[in-house]
Amino acid sequence: MNDHVRELYDKDGNLIGCLLTAEAWQSVGDKVKNLLGIKEEPAQAPEPIHEWDTLKEYWDFNYEPDMHVHCECCGSSTPDWQQDDPRKFRLSSATLGGMVTFTCLECQAKVLKKHFKDEIVTECRPFQDKDKRLEARY
Numbered sequence: 001m002n003d004h005v006r007e008l009y010d011k012d013g014n015l016i017g018c019l020l021t022a023e024a025w026q027s028v029g030d031k032v033k034n035l036l037g038i039k040e041e042p043a044q045a046p047e048p049i050h051e052w053d054t055l056k057e058y059w060d061f062n063y064e065p066d067m068h069v070h071c072e073c074c075g076s077s078t079p080d081w082q083q084d085d086p087r088k089f090r091l092s093s094a095t096l097g098g099m100v101t102f103t104c105l106e107c108q109a110k111v112l113k114k115h116f117k118d119e120i121v122t123e124c125r126p127f128q129d130k131d132k133r134l135e136a137r138y
């Protein structure tokens, strides 16, 4: 295993770090990260764009699909959430019943758009740590 670790020194002979081969890192990387308390961000689930597309396909509300999203918690808003680059809101879910939820990428609040026959009711739920814990499971 000695070949797999190379200690790096500066010109004065002070140890500044060490380099592992890819093979070594693959075998111990997770343990090292655990020991150092480094947590990897859980991979984010992809946006369920298909749910939104399905909702649009079966759209039977008395108005056109509305792309506007506004976060009451931090004031962030967009005329069309799918067009922002970088994105301001991330789609979390969209049901056929017309419940569409977003995550505000500014303040992590949940923005709910409830589509009723004649109107959209928007709700904003501030980010809470316990939600984060649930989302962090993997």
Ligand SMILES: [Zn+2]
Binding pocket: 071, 072, 073, 074, 075, 076, 104, 105, 106, 107, 108, 109
């Ligand atoms: Zn926000």
